[in-house]
Amino acid sequence: MNKNLAPVLLSSMLCSLMLAASPTQAEDKAPTKETIAIKAGRLLDVESGKILRDQLIVIEGEHIITITPIAGTPIPAAARVIDLSKSTVLPGLIDAHTHLTSNPHQHGYSSLGTSTVRGALYGVRAARDTLNAGFTTVRDVGSEGFSDVALRDAINDGDFPGPRILAAGYALGIKGGHCDNNLLPPEYNDVGKGVADGPWAARSKVREMAKYGADVIKICATGGVLSKGDAAGAQQYTLEEMQAIVQEAHKLGRKVAAHAHGASGISDAIRAGVDSVEHSSLIDNEGIKLAKQHGTWLVMDIYNDDYILGEGEKAGFLPESLAKEKEIGQKQRDNFRAALQGGARMAFGSDAGVYPHGDNGKQFYYMVKYGMTPMQAIQAATINAADLLGLKDKVGSIKIGKFADIIAVDTDPLVDVTSLTKVAFVMKNGKVYK
Secondary structure (H helix, E strand, O other), X not given: OOOOOHHHHHHHHHHHHHHHHOOOOOOOOOOOOOEEEEEEEEEEEOOOOEEEEEEEEEEEOOEEEEEEEOOOOOOOOOOEEEEEEEEEEEEOEEEEEEOOOOOOXXXXXXXXXXXXXXXXXXXXXXXXXXXXXXXXXXXXOOOHHXXXXXXXXXXXXXXXXXXXXXXXXXXXXXXXXXXXXXXXOHHHOOOOOOXXXXXXXXHHHHHHHHHOOOOEEEEEOEOOOOOOOOOOOOEOOOHHHXXXXXXXXXXXXXEEEEEEOOHHHHHHHHHHOOOEEEEOOOOOHHHHHHHHHHOOEEEOOOOOHHHHHHXXXXXXXXXXXXXXXXXXXXXXHHHHHHHHHOOOEEOOOOOEOOEOOOOHHXXXXXXXXXXXXXXXXXXXXXXXXXXXXXXXXXXXXXXXXXXXXXEEEOOOOOOOHHHHHOOOEXXXXXXXXX
8 A cells, every 4th residue: 555645545434434423414403392383262361361362372392482363373384283272271370389299088197107208109190180180380398208309300300290390398397396297106206307496407407408409498387287286376486497597598599488377477477588478377467468568478278178177087187187177267268368358469379288189270269259350360370379489481371482381271260260170281391291
């Protein structure tokens, strides 16, 4: 071989090998995003509070790219068409207070045999039922073993269907309080993993929750209905402790949800700067004024009283829990009306897990019964809840650029809000699940 040609031949061979090993131009392209065109007969614009007729929603991949009148708008040639021209189309619903890994048929002592792993696996079913009910986003406010974090991550990885989850990990509370209720005798010396007494211990616990993946911090400001040995209205965390938690959580970019039934605990939680007060059963005029003044969201679960009193004994609720529910259930509903009339900001939260997952939509009826218009109730579960969760730029309404979280019902929910218990179509992130 001519020595002068050797380098040229070697270079040519290397180039050929490199070309053979590299992907072709077609292979190098990113996967094509599916285009979907939805014909919406009635599109509920939750921001304006109006129904838009005969709209064409075009989705590319996970996001909405156009919303235009069907008349005169050509459908993209490659689009898959979904005809909802006889339906009411609205944003995916949001429940800001759930417990996906909780089994509603195992309360009280009957829950003691349930392991953390079993709870997480139960959550797989609960997540599917919740999504099929039209709730495409939820906030899970407390579970054992960070099972809600694992559930969130598995859904995000595509392992199984479920709503978008903001997880809390363990709920924080005082020793012996609502968030430290395990029903075990003293010889076990068992203390809840979320227990933190004193401001600096509470700060440390916030850091621990953040370390292991919590999106939101849940605290127990007062006693609870389903805990043994405490009064639902009695304050547990002090103002100083709650201030430390809120400061630490906000510094770490996490919002704080405060479980609170009693008036003093509600008011101190608001003064401490929490982002939402859960339950708010015994809120008084001062609490309502403070909530309005601070812009604190109230998340009041006014459906599950029916389940607790109707099915509670069979599901294993403790007799004292049933007694506490009888005492405050109706008061909570009356105070829901008072808070609404007082101008407090309100977001949808149902406490799913106390009652069967997938029945979340049953609460809409009670929200309307106790003062909201159907539109206000829907807004509580869409734009309001999205704002509370810090997701208003991504979900909560059907708008260009937002995630394609879209549901549909066969009738008009502004006429009959109970139609939201019969969701016929569910899309999350541009993928059809139902």
